[in-house]
Amino acid sequence: MxxxxxxxxxxxxxxxxxxxxxxxxxxxxxxxxxxxxxxxxxxxxxxxxxxxxxxxxxxxxxLPGFIDLHVHGAGGKDTMEADGAIEVISRMHAQHGTTSMLATTMTAPMSDLENALKALSSVCEQRQSGAARVLGVHLEGPYINPGKLGAQPDFAHAGSIEQVKHLNAIAPIKLITLAPEVEGNLSMVSQLTALGMRVQLGHTLGTYEDGVAALENGASSFTHLYNAMSRLDHRAPGMVGAALAHANFAEIIPDLLHVHPGAIKAALRAIPKLYCVTDSTSASGMPDGDYMLGRQVVHKCLGGVRLADGTLAGSTLTMDQALRNLVKIGLELDDASKRVSTYAADFLGLSDRGRLQQEAYADLVVLxxxxxxxxxxxxxxxxxxxxx
Known part of the structure; x- marks a missing residue:
């Protein structure tokens, strides 16, 4: 389209x-x-x-309209593109009940990030008719561990507060994913939170201790929990262990492909405000075939999106299906609703979205x-x- x-x-x-x-x-x-x-x-x-x-x-x-804080694309369009891509993306997700979202970038050269944010700037300022509200940008990288790229292109590097300030002047950055063990990143966490940005830990080989230190410095969530992070072991709890032991917030992809239902249930018991994201790609809402994810070619087949080597590369999930999946694995509808809406709003500090009450925005879905x-x-x- x-x-x-x-x-x-x-x-x-x-x-x-x-x-x-x-x-x-x-x-x-x-x-x-x-x-x-x-x-x-x-x-x-x-x-x-x-x-x-x-x-x-x-x-x-x-119910309150859905809030998705991790959106890479939809309808054949990717957030790293210009030329009206975000309008198509935000309209497609609105069709599935997403009323507000964060446009999520990929790890990329600075020139690519600048061009992407320039294209996002206007829709962050004013909503498009028929489209989800774009609340701002989720900068997923480039300050991640090059040893845990997942589906991210190999442009990872240590953090730079000056780079973030430069990009934020182009379009509002609300959320940043980084790896705390990368040299210089831990000290940057408190600087980012002082700027009003939320910091998530992800694409990381960090230890349990790295995760705890980052939380103590102001990080407040974890990016696509379990995926692209050091795993839980009873003698080396890893980043997953830090999340399960200490997090109040974390995002998770409930497409039942990225994370087993049992692991979702474990996270639900451990993390009070676990919230759902789609991590959707340009393949969302499209037939099987090849699509772009940043600079990467990904292939959609049988409901999944993968790189050529088989690595999962985002999803084709929509938030209405996320809600149904949560109910399918045993959540009550009111609890599931909070995890596709209210808790994401709480994470961003938004009291006028993600809940149906007087003076809140009339963002709602009818089911x-x-x-x-x-x-x-x-x-x-x-x-x-x-x-x-």
Whole structure:
């Protein structure tokens, strides 16, 4: 789909929803489930309980819109591209209930990162009609361990606070993934947090002690938990051990391919605010074949995305499927909802997203009893679903 085909346009102040809309159903609020009516324009105005009995077969669920903090692409487009790629990506994810997201870059030469952030800058400032809100950038590298690249290209190097400041001046960086054991990176963690950025540990061969030291210096999460990090052993706990023992937040890819359900359940017991990401690539929403992930060619086949050597290279997961997968492995719907929405908002310090309450943005998804999407609203705008 080209940008022209996508019909992208910016949401001007005049086009922002001003007329109050209402939906009725079983509504998930921070206080629990409410059977009633939610009223909203750009923001939620009220949630009123309705004592009228509901026909269970016709009941719908109204949940907070999904928040995805690790998005590389979709619809054949990659975030490292220019020429309207992010508009296509953010529109495709909106079709699956993602109401806000972080555009995620790849490890790359500085010139590539500069060009990518220039293309992301305008959509970070103003949401596109029909598209998810791009909250900012997740810089995944280049400050990672070259010995644990995963699907990242081989352009890793030690951290530079001046480089980060330079890139942040182009487009707002909200989150950075780095390897704390790389020389100079640990001392940079506190500098990054002082700039208001969140720091995640990932693509790392660091020890348990490296992870604990980074958390003590201000790091606050782990990138795609279990994947591309030193493993847990009972005598050498590794970065996974540091996460399970000490983290309050961590992201995980619940496509049931990157992480076994049993390992997801272990993380759920250990990490209070474990939240889900897609790590989606340009292959998301596309047929099997070859696609780009940064400078790498990846192949989509049988629902997975891999490099030529078989290494997993992101996913084709969407957040609505992530929710269904969590419920499939045994989570209650209210718990699953928090892990695809609320906890990601909490991690970024956003109190006006990821929850259905008065004065929060009217970011919401409407699901049937089988958890299929019926409708999506982003800041009060109803998104026209292509399959509806």
């Amino acid at each position: 080209s940008v022209e085909q996508a019909g992208v346009k910016q949401v001007s102040d005049a086009a922002r929803p001003s007329k109050v809309q209402q939906l009725s159903g079983t509504i998930l609020t921070p206080q629990g489930w409410v059977s009633g009516v939610i009223s909203f324009a750009e923001k939620i105005e009220s949630i009123q309980a309705d004592l009228t009995p509901t026909n269970a077969k016709e009941a719908i669920y109204i 049937d009893r089988d958890l299929n999407l019926i409708a999506v609203y982003i800041e009060g705008e109803k998104i026209e679903l292509e399959d509806a």
